[in-house]
Amino acid sequence: MGLFSKIASGLRKTKDFLFGGIQRVLNSFTVIDEELFDQLEEQMIMSDIGVETSEEICDRLRKKIKERGITDPKEIMGLIHEVISEIMGDDTGLDLTVSPAVIMVIGVNGAGKTTTIGKMCHQFRQEGKKVLVAAADTFRAAAIDQLEVWTQRAGVDIVKHAEGSDPGAVVYDALEAAKARECDVVVIDTAGRLHNKKNLMEELKKINRIIDNKAGDCSREVLLVLDATTGQNAVNQAKLFSETAPITGIVLTKLDGTAKGGIVISIKNELGIPVKLIGVGEKIDDLQPFDSNMFVDALFATPEQIEQLEETEETEEEEYGYDDAGETEDDNTVEVDGVKGYYNEYGAFVAYEDEEEPEYVEEEDYEEESDGEEAETDDEPEDTYDEDTETEDSELTEESDEDSGEDDSDDEEAYDEAEDEEAEEETEAAPEPEKKKKRGFFSRLFGGKDND
Numbered sequence: 001m002g003l004f005s006k007i008a009s010g011l012r013k014t015k016d017f018l019f020g021g022i023q024r025v026l027n028s029f030t031v032i033d034e035e036l037f038d039q040l041e042e043q044m045i046m047s048d049i050g051v052e053t054s055e056e057i058c059d060r061l062r063k064k065i066k067e068r069g070i071t072d073p074k075e076i077m078g079l080i081h082e083v084i085s086e087i088m089g090d091d092t093g094l095d096l097t098v099s100p101a102v103i104m105v106i107g108v109n110g111a112g113k114t115t116t117i118g119k120m121c122h123q124f125r126q127e128g129k130k131v132l133v134a135a136a137d138t139f140r141a142a143a144i145d146q147l148e149v150w151t152q153r154a155g156v157d158i159v160k161h162a163e164g165s166d167p168g169a170v171v172y173d174a175l176e177a178a179k180a181r182e183c184d185v186v187v188i189d190t191a192g193r194l195h196n197k198k199n200l201m202e203e204l205k206k207i208n209r210i211i212d213n214k215a216g217d218c219s220r221e222v223l224l225v226l227d228a229t230t231g232q233n234a235v236n237q238a239k240l241f242s243e244t245a246p247i248t249g250i251v252l253t254k255l256d257g258t259a260k261g262g263i264v265i266s267i268k269n270e271l272g273i274p275v276k277l278i279g280v281g282e283k284i285d286d287l288q289p290f291d292s293n294m295f296v297d298a299l300f301a302t303p304e305q306i307e308q309l310e311e312t313e314e315t316e317e318e319e320y321g322y323d324d325a326g327e328t329e330d331d332n333t334v335e336v337d338g339v340k341g342y343y344n345e346y347g348a349f350v351a352y353e354d355e356e357e358p359e360y361v362e363e364e365d366y367e368e369e370s371d372g373e374e375a376e377t378d379d380e381p382e383d384t385y386d387e388d389t390e391t392e393d394s395e396l397t398e399e400s401d402e403d404s405g406e407d408d409s410d411d412e413e414a415y416d417e418a419e420d421e422e423a424e425e426e427t428e429a430a431p432e433p434e435k436k437k438k439r440g441f442f443s444r445l446f447g448g449k450d451n452d
């Protein structure tokens, strides 16, 4: 399935509600009057475009109708399309230009943070990027375990410490490891919870200080993950979070299961924060870079237009032999880094040339195993890491303690030396991708913003 088809099918509920509702209003009027604008505004508010943005859209519509001397309500749909396109403006993609690009991910529980990180890693890896994930949401062991399952699916490395350890230590070790291994991207999972704004702010500040020290010149992103099904609540969350953290972009998840996709428009209009990625399903390849033109087209296109666009995509796929997800003509066959294979039930890539599938632990078994691990780490002291000096908490730095005597005075440098080897052992299942020749998923859409 091509990109447009995926976005269009992900937005189906939003489209049916928004486009269908507006169409019904326009069909019920023969003249353009204030009553029509009232009903349009109401329909937009119900579609989660928000009061402020709905009013603005109607104001702009009145102006255009007057300027162009339009009298037929049926012509208004095209104008709404035009106005929303204007509001959405140009897209801003992820900035991954200077390696290792650091992406910090924040968001409330259940918004889809872990899933998004897994999907993002999968996309990066398909582009041939070397990725490292920092499990800096150390609040709950389950969060670390879930993240690890996703990194295994995506086939990327993870740096993790024990539950309750300092997130700063995890980030420090991850950045050291990323430099040593020449990673392109470091994705940091944070316990970006809102219920304690002060703590969140302190935690993010601390992580930022460490990034400043270790990767000051690198590209940086702070992505806020929002659950689209919560509608205007998500917009309010974005307002609150933006008072706390310098958000560079929003990832809007679960757009596939909601009619509330209109919040994309109010987020852009009211907060000016670009939506950079959208989640359109639970599978590993259900994350798309946000393309406002495609978004608006998918919302407003007629079924005939959608069919036509899908046909164009299919023709392109036939011509080039792959689509945006790297799929070939055979639905189950994908090509990753020039190797043909398929994704197994866990979302792991299996090359046809391999005799056996790589072993991935089933989620249930994995949880059992990690329970065991937790039991071990429970014995370890919690809260032992002092931002600058303490390293005991890190399972990655246990070995480095043996040879870290010379570094003791070297405050932050005291973190980890042997950690690279250790972490590499952890992630043996992740074969290193070769750099891909063709332009990457993000760069094809955002014009060379990744560092292929």
Ligand SMILES: Nc1nc2c(ncn2[C@@H]2O[C@H](COP(=O)(O)OP(=O)(O)OP(=O)(O)O)[C@@H](O)[C@H]2O)c(=O)[nH]1
Pocket (backbone or CB within 6 Å): 107, 108, 109, 110, 111, 112, 113, 114, 115, 116, 143, 146, 253, 254, 255, 256, 257, 278, 279, 280, 281, 282, 286
């Ligand atoms: N339909 C759909 N479901 C999604 C999407 N993204 C995430 N989910 C689901 O949302 C649920 C929560 O996702 P998580 O990634 O665990 O959320 P989280 O923010 O990490 O939550 P915590 O682990 O509690 O911190 C899971 O069941 C995911 O499968 C999406 O784009 N579409």
